[in-house]
Amino acid sequence: xxxxxxxxxxxxxxxxxxxxxxxxxxxxxxxxxxxxxxxxxxxxxxxxxxxxxxxxxxxxxxxxxxxxxxxxxxxxxxxxxxxxxxxxxxxxxxxxxxxxxxxxxxxxxxxxxxxxxxxxxxxxxxxxxxxxxxxxxxxxxxxxxxxxxxxxxxxxxxxxxxxxxxxxxxxxxxxxxxxxxxxxxxxxxxxxxxxxxxxxxxxxxxxxxxxxxxxxxxxxxxxxxxxxxxxxxxxxxxxxxxxxxxxxxxxxxxxxxxxxxxxxxxxxxxxxxxxxxxxxxxxxxxxxxxxxxxxxxxxxxxxxxxxxxxxxxxxxxxxxxxxxxxxxxxxxxxxxxxxxxxxxxxxxxxxxxxxxxxxxxxxxxxxxxxxxxxxxxxxxxxxxxxxxxxxxxxxx
Amino acid sequence: xxxxxxxxxxxxxxxxxxxxxxxxxxxxxxxxxxxxxxxxxxxxxxxxxxxxxxxxxxxxxxxxxxxxxxxxxxxxxxxxxxxxxxxxxxxxxxxxxxxxxxxxxxxxxxxxxxxxxxxxxxxxxxxxxxxxxxxxxxxxxxxxxxxxxxxxxxxxxxxxxxxxxxxxxxxxxxxxxxxxxxxxxxxxxxxxxxxxxxxxxxxxxxxxxxxxxxxxxxxxxxxxxxxxxxxxxxxxxxxxxxxxxxxxxxxxxxxxxxxxxxxxxxxxxxxxxxxxxxxxxxxxxxxxxxxxxxxxxxxxxxxxxxxxxxxxxxxxxxxxxxxxxxxxxxxxxxxxxxxxxxxxxxxxxxxxxxxxxxxxxxxxxxxxxxxxxxxx
Numbered sequence: 001x002x003x004x005x006x007x008x009x010x011x012x013x014x015x016x017x018x019x020x021x022x023x024x025x026x027x028x029x030x031x032x033x034x035x036x037x038x039x040x041x042x043x044x045x046x047x048x049x050x051x052x053x054x055x056x057x058x059x060x061x062x063x064x065x066x067x068x069x070x071x072x073x074x075x076x077x078x079x080x081x082x083x084x085x086x087x088x089x090x091x092x093x094x095x096x097x098x099x100x101x102x103x104x105x106x107x108x109x110x111x112x113x114x115x116x117x118x119x120x121x122x123x124x125x126x127x128x129x130x131x132x133x134x135x136x137x138x139x140x141x142x143x144x145x146x147x148x149x150x151x152x153x154x155x156x157x158x159x160x161x162x163x164x165x166x167x168x169x170x171x172x173x174x175x176x177x178x179x180x181x182x183x184x185x186x187x188x189x190x191x192x193x194x195x196x197x198x199x200x201x202x203x204x205x206x207x208x209x210x211x212x213x214x215x216x217x218x219x220x221x222x223x224x225x226x227x228x229x230x231x232x233x234x235x236x237x238x239x240x241x242x243x244x245x246x247x248x249x250x251x252x253x254x255x256x257x258x259x260x261x262x263x264x265x266x267x268x269x270x271x272x273x274x275x276x277x278x279x280x281x282x283x284x285x286x287x288x289x290x291x292x293x294x295x296x297x298x299x300x301x302x303x304x305x306x307x308x309x310x311x312x313x314x315x316x317x318x319x320x321x322x323x324x325x326x327x328x329x330x331x332x333x334x335x336x337x338x339x340x341x342x343x344x345x346x347x348x349x350x351x352x353x354x355x356x357x358x359x360x361x362x363x364x365x366x367x368x369x370x371x372x373x374x375x376x377x378x379x380x381x382x383x384x385x386x387x388x389x390x391x392x393x394x395x396x
Numbered sequence: 397x398x399x400x401x402x403x404x405x406x407x408x409x410x411x412x413x414x415x416x417x418x419x420x421x422x423x424x425x426x427x428x429x430x431x432x433x434x435x436x437x438x439x440x441x442x443x444x445x446x447x448x449x450x451x452x453x454x455x456x457x458x459x460x461x462x463x464x465x466x467x468x469x470x471x472x473x474x475x476x477x478x479x480x481x482x483x484x485x486x487x488x489x490x491x492x493x494x495x496x497x498x499x500x501x502x503x504x505x506x507x508x509x510x511x512x513x514x515x516x517x518x519x520x521x522x523x524x525x526x527x528x529x530x531x532x533x534x535x536x537x538x539x540x541x542x543x544x545x546x547x548x549x550x551x552x553x554x555x556x557x558x559x560x561x562x563x564x565x566x567x568x569x570x571x572x573x574x575x576x577x578x579x580x581x582x583x584x585x586x587x588x589x590x591x592x593x594x595x596x597x598x599x600x601x602x603x604x605x606x607x608x609x610x611x612x613x614x615x616x617x618x619x620x621x622x623x624x625x626x627x628x629x630x631x632x633x634x635x636x637x638x639x640x641x642x643x644x645x646x647x648x649x650x651x652x653x654x655x656x657x658x659x660x661x662x663x664x665x666x667x668x669x670x671x672x673x674x675x676x677x678x679x680x681x682x683x684x685x686x687x688x689x690x691x692x693x694x695x696x697x698x699x700x701x702x703x704x705x706x707x708x709x710x711x712x713x714x715x716x717x718x719x720x721x722x723x724x725x726x727x728x729x730x731x732x733x734x735x736x737x738x739x740x741x742x743x744x745x746x747x748x749x750x751x752x753x754x755x756x757x758x759x760x761x762x763x764x765x766x767x768x769x770x771x772x
């Protein structure tokens with residue numbers, strides 16, 4: 001009998017055509033996450049099996065809970081035999097010293113070559129336990145212990161508890177997207193939700209030194225690092241936005257500052273997306289939250305790109321967004337008080353119903369195509385990994 | 397040179413000194429400055445703190461940098477009792493503390509705090525029953541060092557915590573872990589407050605650490621621009637970087653180092669025990685790094701200077717109270733002669749067997765000469 005981890009897939013089992021891509025990607029993602037452990041991962045259409053672990057199950061479970069595409073995680077025991085007598089013995093040896101009062105047995109039999117039905121197997125194992133262990137009884141409605149038996153082609157599996165996985169699709173199976181990551185509360189949450197649906201993200205941040213500080217940039221790097229846990233590393237594009245932003249400030253009526261700035265950001269995001277072969281843009285806009293997020297603003301800003309713009313938190317209340325931000329531990333970083341380029345140069349009365357035609361007229365006042373070209377040519381790319389090589393390694 | 401006074405201080409390790417130098421040169425900016433250089437220096441501190449907190453298994457916000465263990469002890473005791481004096485005015489300490497604890501206690505006594513000194517067994521362990529009995533409803537803090545600096549006696553910190561918390565879970569438990577860090581494994585989950593000194597673990601002088609559990613209320617004892625700040629002033633960036641490195645290196649391979657040191661210790665004990673007028677003061681609960689003996693007929697100062705002629709350096713009781721009688725030996729044996737003739741031999745993983753051979757040879761020569769002088 002060997003101890004191992006079983007992974008149950010969630011929604012992806014409905015993807016009949018692509019199932020191999022999904023499973024293969026999930027396996028690779030798990031391998032990536034557990035690259036410091038020496039594990040062996042095998043899978044079939046129903047389960048993935050992780051073997052070769054030492055005593056570090058807790059640590060591995062925590063890591064598995066950061067991988068999308070996993071419905072349930074189970075620490076169980078594999079038995080090479082399909083023989084019911086062997087299964088009984090092993091169940092008993094696992095339970096003889098365990099404290100419980102009531103139990104039930106649930107059997108799944110994907111190997112139909114076994115003669116007995118699942119119900120018959122359950123009741124035989126239950127009877128064996130009742131006979132050999134004192135002080136226990138069966139309770140099928142509210143047992144203190146549920147014994148799960150799975151009889152598959154390659155062996156039998158015994159386990160007692162299941163832990164929920166994150167759900168969603170394995171990251172990468174749905175292609176790539178560009179996340180506009182500002183440093184606020186909303187965009188990391190939007191990123192997390194998009195990764196959940198199998199989209200591998202690259203993040204894009206606009207810095208405006210000297211108006212924004214190194215600390216603001218570090219904050220975004222810290223947020224990207226949190227997202228990288230779910231994304232198998234993350235590429236962070238950093239655009240120096242100073243020249244564009246100053247040009248806007250000098251040449252454009254201030255009520256339109258934010259609208260035009262956002263249009264520039266969208267244009268840049270689309271260029272980066274095309275270069276990275278990303279199919280969507282993702283951001284943390286939420287309907288009505290600020291002037292640039294009214295429906296008219298969204299329309300006017302959205303017009304400058306033709307890629308789909310996914311706004312996962314568009315219909316969430318701020319408190320709902322904060323709840324997720326806390327859950328994924330981006331909140332504490334997001335609320336650090338450093339100015340980002342959306343909070344500097346804020347006009348007193350930003351337009352809430354910006355006019356597209358006017359935007360186009362105003363934009364003629366600045367050589368934005370050249371400025372964008374230069375900004376992209378000089379842009380910085382950081383590869384952010386979860387286990388980032390420690391800062392100051394040789395010093396500390 | 398044979399240095400056998402490692403519990404007084406240690407030579408700084410080359411790697412740690414290198415970090416100190418690099419940090420001084422490359423991260424000289426004030427970490428409180430807004431500019432990029434300041435931010436870099438702040439990041440270095442943050443990374444150092446993260447590393448230290450991970451090595452200690454605590455939260456980053458629970459690590460504070462002081463000038464050394466004495467300052468950590470001051471903050472731990474004074475800062476805590478000031479912040480918690482509504483709950484009472486009673487403090488319990490052991491009779492085997494570092495002298496700095498007694499200095500702080502006598503200051504607190506003048507302010508109206510009451511101090512109880514808990515008894516210990518004949519082997520130097522805190523007497524659990526006496527501790528239980530000395531606990532009062534007004535007790536706010538108990539301070540017991542993890543390893544005594546003179547005798548090396550190691551206290552069962554976990555059990556002591558259990559006793560304290562069972563009597564009264566609100567009582568705050570502080571431990572001076574200066575002589576424990578880098579010698580034995582420590583668990584900060586066992587205490588609410590702990591003091592450390594970096595120069596005892598092959599780091600630079602001038603930096604210590606206070607661990608403060610997040611739940612412990614503490615008032616500053618030094619004030620600066622921000623009155624919330626427990627340790628005001630410009631952080632000592634190079635010292636902090638060096639501390640992080642010294643701790644990382646210092647807690648590696650503790651078991652292997654201890655086994656080696658124990659062998660050296662046993663060899664010394666075996667040979668010195670043969671002399672009728674030499675008493676071994678360290679008990680069976682002492683860590684092997686510290687070996688305390690009394691040379692009944694010889695003044696310790698004389699002996700230390702005589703050994704110095706052979707370039708061998710030993711300690712008397714603790715370097716912090718040289719010249720006085722050893723309070724720990726007095727507490728344990730209640731024998732003034734024994735307590736006034738102590739020599740402390742403190743060993744390191746850097747000590748070699750050859751050094752111990754030469755030390756023992758020289759010891760015999762010096763001992764014979766001085767002992768016969770005294771007998772005459």
